[in-house]
Amino acid sequence: MLELMGLLLIFMIIAAIVAIETRDLLAAVISVTAVGFGSVIAFFYMRAPDVAIVPIVVEVLILVILIRATLRVGLKTFVGNRDFFGMMVTIAMLLVIFLAGIRVFNDLPAFGEPVMAKMMDAPSRIYLANGLNDTGAANIVTAVLLDYRAYDTLGEATVLFTSIIGAIAIIRKKARKKPSEPEVEEWTV
Amino acid sequence: MHYALCLALFLVGLYGVMVKRNLIKIVISLVILESAVNMFIIMIGYRKDGIAPIMSKMMDPEVFASRSVDPIPQALVLTAIVIGLGVTAMTVALAMRLYEKYGTYDIKEIRNLKG
């Protein structure tokens, strides 16, 4: 089981590297979706069925959006990164973060032993013990999402609203006008 | 070990953001970054041989509480995924508008502003 998680993660890392390094944009888009679906499987394994369902939808949406962006007549493919020196600095920096990360992650509770098992006053314990009585939801994740922490969910809906209004504002065909001019709404895409 | 792999995935995404020239590749790297963090959050809540945090009639509440995985991270990830989708949609809209203006996704050719 734990080994399987490790393999899945390695698969996701490989898919991510392919997505970033491949020349073909369409292949890159498909590989990044493979990363997403890798995490779907991992979520199922880690007993998070609610969370596993959402990325299926989200990944498909991202796939559609990204493919729409790559379908361009005469899209030039080009390879190459920013300058070589900068790349070396970046890699060195990331390596430092990685080594520091491995060192300090020893302080984290081991994988498979969540912190709520040891921490007597973790809110999760209250949710698990009283969730059904408090909210009437048998699914504790739903209880947390829609009742105990409903304010986050309101924020999440607001984020979606903001990004939709924002995207509509961005794809306006004509953004500037003379002060006296009446406006016409037209969108590109 | 597992956390280190997750960190590696995160850094792959960060590498893509910092090094790539293609706007779509940068968006892809951002998506990878988000998946890595979401993965990490779910891993925090996992309990070995645990059960999903869904009560059933047959189950004794105390056994349930001692065996279930942590529900908070799952709720957080559900929120974070949707937020990530919103940001991605907007970034792609921007990238497509940029393509329209410049006829390319190459960041080196899109350089009116200096650092």
Added chain:
Amino acid sequence: MQIIPLFVAIPLGAAFFIPMVGRKNPRLSDTLANITTLALFLMALSVIGKATQVYWMGGWVPRLGIPVGINLVLDGVSIFMLVTITLISFLVTIYSIHYMDKFTSKARFYSLFLLMVAGMNGVALTGDLFNLYVFLEITSIASYALVAFGGQHEELEASFKYVVLGCVASTLVLLGIAITYAMTGSLNMAQVSTIIGGNFKPIHLFTMALFISGFGLKAALVPFHAWLPDAHPSAPAPISAMLSGVVIKTIGIYALVRVMLNVFGMTPLTSYILLVLGTISMVVGVLLCMGQDDIKRFLAYSSISQIGYIVLGFGLGTRLGIAAALFHLINHAVFKSLLFLNSGAVEYATGTRDFSKLGGLKDKMPVTTTTAVIGSMSIAGVPPLSGFWSKLFIIVACVQAERYGFAAWAAGVSVLTLAAYLRMLKRTFYGQPGEAQPAAREVPMSMKLSMVALAALCVVMGMLWMPHAQRTFLIPAARVLQEGLTYASSVLGM
């Protein structure tokens, strides 16, 4: 009736409502947006001096001292931030009435604007780490879209850069929050701080590093500043004023300081990191700003430098240092918004922001010139304007904390700032008339009104240091931050 949740609910409701009713009628959206921001400002004024209040969303009060729900905390610092945010947003909405006539879809502009305000109010109020992240994202996404609002090449490009770095910053913050959760099992800031309580392990340092780089990116501290000189000038002027005036301070500095001082507790190491980051930003910002030829880019670099002063003050960790930093924060919000609004007025009247085409505007635009002179002198620290007092107190606090080197840097940068601003004034308003001068006219009423109001504030703001104002406004805010970990007991009531 509880007032605390209304700070988020009112702008949120207005943001949903305005695009529905205001699409066909721009004047209606102007009215609604101005009423909303005015109401918020009055609400913020009404809570000044109140004792700490905690509001548990959805009525989920703590059980046996364990927080189950999300809480909003209205304490000294939150009140301080709310007043700053709502004051600037109110004056900026007045300015937008005429300025935004040059753009299409005004209703969506106001909607995004109010979402940004709602997000910032949420950041200032929330007592929960993940909720902080959610509000951070609302603010950021709204500001990404607003930077691109003009729809031209540079604007889209600047916005893309901003989105990418902003996204990286948000993920770093989220990773930091996840590690914090993994260590403590809680997301409530008060509870987390009782569990960590100043007892530092290497992993907490790693988490701090994530928070510093994440919030540092949002605040554009110097190694992380690359996006700011593009994003702030590209936005429409009211948004530049908001971004430089309050957004970087709320989602960058306030969030960082709150997490650092109230949740993790200040250690000598983190204090030193803040001092060094602040000084570097201060010096690099002012040096880069001296070579700029675009008035808005000039102001943007100068923001980096002034942010440095604020971080320096917080880094001292003393009561005086924190109070001076907060004082400079609100002063900078006022004069930097004023200067960006001035630059917007110049662009509105002449169509250019380039120093080489400007010059000699003082006879054509007297109001803009006078207010710009007041703002510039204030930011440069000329007595008796507000900027002088806050810089003075930051330097005094440095000396009092026996950080003489940092005090010297702060004083030196202040002189450079004065030189840079004199050059800017000369090339824009005085000096030889440039090619854009003949067509220039003074800007419409609403724009003048908000510039004059901000200039007046620059003059009177020094009064905040008077004993009475200090006791009711500045000191309660500074005390919350300085007493660090006692935050937990005041929130959880233990």
